[in-house]
Amino acid sequence: MKKTLLSAIVLVAVTAALPWVLGDYGVNLATEVYIMAILAMSLGLLMGYAGLVSLGHAAFFGIGAYTVALLGPAIPSTIVLIGLSMVLAGIIAWVTGMIFIRTSRFYFLMITVAFGQLIFALIWQLKSWTGGADGHKVSAPLDFGFGEMGSPLALYAVMAVAMVIVYVFLRVFVNSPAGRIVQGVMDNENRMTALGYNVRFYKVLAYTVAGAIAGLAGSLYAYFNLFVSPELTGWMFSGQVMMMVIIGGVGTLMGPAVGAALFIILQNFISSYTERWPIILGALLVTLVLVGRGGIVHWVGLARTKIFVRQKEASLQKSSSGHLYGK
Amino acid sequence: MSLSILFVQILTGLAYGMLYFMIAAGLTIILGVMNVVNLAHGTFFLIGAYVAYTLVSKHLGFWLALILSVGVTAILGLVIERLLIHRVYGKELEQVLLTFGLTFMLSDAAKWIWGTDIQTIPVPRVLDFSISVGSVDFPAYRLFIVAVGGALAVILWLLENRTRIGAIIRAGVDDRAMVTALGINVGAVFTGVFAFGAALAGLGGVLGGPLIGVYTGLDGDILVTSLIVVTVGGLGSWKGPFVGALLIGLMDTLGKVWFPSFSMLVIFLLMVVILLIRPRGLFGREVAP
Numbered sequence: 190m191k192k193t194l195l196s197a198i199v200l201v202a203v204t205a206a207l208p209w210v211l212g213d214y215g216v217n218l219a220t221e222v223y224i225m226a227i228l229a230m231s232l233g234l235l236m237g238y239a240g241l242v243s244l245g246h247a248a249f250f251g252i253g254a255y256t257v258a259l260l261g262p263a264i265p266s267t268i269v270l271i272g273l274s275m276v277l278a279g280i281i282a283w284v285t286g287m288i289f290i291r292t293s294r295f296y297f298l299m300i301t302v303a304f305g306q307l308i309f310a311l312i313w314q315l316k317s318w319t320g321g322a323d324g325h326k327v328s329a330p331l332d333f334g335f336g337e338m339g340s341p342l343a344l345y346a347v348m349a350v351a352m353v354i355v356y357v358f359l360r361v362f363v364n365s366p367a368g369r370i371v372q373g374v375m376d377n378e379n380r381m382t383a384l385g386y387n388v389r390f391y392k393v394l395a396y397t398v399a400g401a402i403a404g405l406a407g408s409l410y411a412y413f414n415l416f417v418s419p420e421l422t423g424w425m426f427s428g429q430v431m432m433m434v435i436i437g438g439v440g441t442l443m444g445p446a447v448g449a450a451l452f453i454i455l456q457n458f459i460s461s462y463t464e465r466w467p468i469i470l471g472a473l474l475v476t477l478v479l480v481g482r483g484g485i486v487h488w489v490g491l492a493r494t495k496i497f498v499r500q501k502e503a504s505l506q507k508s509s510s511g512h513l514y515g516k
Numbered sequence: 517m518s519l520s521i522l523f524v525q526i527l528t529g530l531a532y533g534m535l536y537f538m539i540a541a542g543l544t545i546i547l548g549v550m551n552v553v554n555l556a557h558g559t560f561f562l563i564g565a566y567v568a569y570t571l572v573s574k575h576l577g578f579w580l581a582l583i584l585s586v587g588v589t590a591i592l593g594l595v596i597e598r599l600l601i602h603r604v605y606g607k608e609l610e611q612v613l614l615t616f617g618l619t620f621m622l623s624d625a626a627k628w629i630w631g632t633d634i635q636t637i638p639v640p641r642v643l644d645f646s647i648s649v650g651s652v653d654f655p656a657y658r659l660f661i662v663a664v665g666g667a668l669a670v671i672l673w674l675l676e677n678r679t680r681i682g683a684i685i686r687a688g689v690d691d692r693a694m695v696t697a698l699g700i701n702v703g704a705v706f707t708g709v710f711a712f713g714a715a716l717a718g719l720g721g722v723l724g725g726p727l728i729g730v731y732t733g734l735d736g737d738i739l740v741t742s743l744i745v746v747t748v749g750g751l752g753s754w755k756g757p758f759v760g761a762l763l764i765g766l767m768d769t770l771g772k773v774w775f776p777s778f779s780m781l782v783i784f785l786l787m788v789v790i791l792l793i794r795p796r797g798l799f800g801r802e803v804a805p
Contacts, residue, residue: 242608242609244555288791292791294608296747298553298612299743299744300791302739302740303743303784306740306780307780310780314778428555428616431612431616432613435609435613439609465628467621468621468624468628470620471617471618471619471620472621478604478614479600479614
């Protein structure tokens with residue numbers, strides 16, 4: 190709890206200080222980073238704490254974004270609209286999760302890809318309603334009851350606050366009894382079953398929480414970008430979010446957020462030089478997979494063990510080998 | 517709907533199903549033998565189709581283009597396995613990332629080389645005619661696809677069950693250590709299997725080109741379709757992807773006729789229903805973790 194509070198304070202201090210250092214462009218970029226960090230943290234919860242490798246997580250992001258885009262004209266309250274995005278994404282995650290979680294790992298990966306493509310195809314095909322491939326404008330104003338927040342700095346503040354809240358919530362969740370059980374299930378499903386836990390329930394719980402938070406990220410993105418398109422739900426975007434999680438490090442909450450920052454900054458940097466940024470980013474990813482086991486957060490951990498050898502060697506070893514890597 | 521139209525729709529569904537089988541077979545063998553989730557599989561399809569398109573437009577003729585592009589995808593698969601994939605055996609997450617990174621690169625490279633317009637490979641001249649079924653015409657090329665798919669299914673089954681290499685592969689899946697101890701170079705077998713799987717995707721790309729065209733984003737569509745086929749049919753034998761592909765091909769075609777806006781939903785619901793009853797697909801057995 191103390192650690193959570195400390196990291197939250199550091200996060201608040203950093204996000205509050207950043208606008209003084211960054212220019213207009215930087216503030217805008219940081220705002221996008223915060224939204225993607227929320228999305229990446231929610232996938233990080235699934236992959237790193239529940240052992241569920243989903244390649245369709247962007248579907249929930251898209252559901253949140255399209256909820257704001259389509260219902261914005263009908264529902265003026267931002268709080269209600271964002272809440273609705275989360276509830277809708279959460280319910281869909283809960284229902285689909287109950288089906289998906291029955292399958293084994295390979296099937297889970299494949300079925301989540303298919304689910305993401307389903308949402309993508311539905312948005313694409315329901316053209317008269319969603320705008321199809323042309324996308325949809327977002328006309329809902331961002332207003333929490335004290336005036337419309339349209340300026341870049343106001344948007345920055347909203348997204349920063351949202352990110353800190355999500356981080357603290359996820360930290361509390363993974364340290365809660367339910368969160369501990371979720372991690373226990375990832376470590377050894379049979380043991381948890383033998384202990385009498387309803388393993389399936391806790392997996393679905395993690396999937397639902399992750400889905401709802403991805404929905405939140407999507408709705409925030411709609412307010413930020415003022416335009417949504419089917420690509421937000423596609424498997425390519427899901428793959429990019431997975432890239433963010435792995436670049437940062439699986440098995441932590443801060444890792445995916447750091448990965449999101451790095452990904453967005455790299456993407457912006459490279460695409461300002463060349464249109465062919467996917468080739469370069471893809472090559473970087475391939476290189477990272479081959480040489481950089483465990484992601485940035487684990488490198489920091491590794492460096493720390495090198496410097497403070499005796500400090501909690503066992504616990505670091507556990508986190509840096511990672512359950513998802515090798516056997 | 518008249519009976520002959522329904523018959524033609526079923527034939528069309530069968531043709532798509534056989535095409536899906538060609539592609540899903542490659543994915544299945546790589547997943548089943550090597551336990552590698554190959555997200556670049558759709559990319560091999562795309563590249564096979566694009567290379568064939570280029571060769572055909574250079575007046576090389578469809579059949580030569582077919583052989584050459586299948587060769588190109590096989591070599592590409594071979595190189596990728598030797599350089600990259602063999603480093604991540606047994607690491608599921610790293611395979612996903614590596615093959616996703618490859619997809620990212622290769623599909624952007626394809627966009628760079630061939631542009632973003634939809635291209636079509638013309639139907640080979642010998643097959644460019646229609647057969648009348650009752651009151652409607654049915655393109656002969658689709659019958660050809662059905663024939664190739666059927667022949668491929670038989671060949672794959674014979675390869676697996678009647679040849680030494682098939683025996684080695686089956687044994688390698690069950691007990692790799694034992695096969696290695698027998699002095700068989702499992703690494704080389706795996707390289708061959710990966711190249712073979714890539715070639716199957718390439719073959720699908722060339723033969724599918726005249727049917728569905730070649731366009732940016734096709735790699736993703738094909739990957740998703742073949743993932744659904746494998747999920748529905750189940751891993752572990754050829755029967756799974758074969759039946760799965762025919763089922764998906766038929767449902768997709770009929771779904772497009774009956775519910776044009778929701779054809780994807782039809783397939784997805786079919787998948788969900790099957791997985792609810794059989795979580796490992798229709799004919800699936802658990803693959804080694």
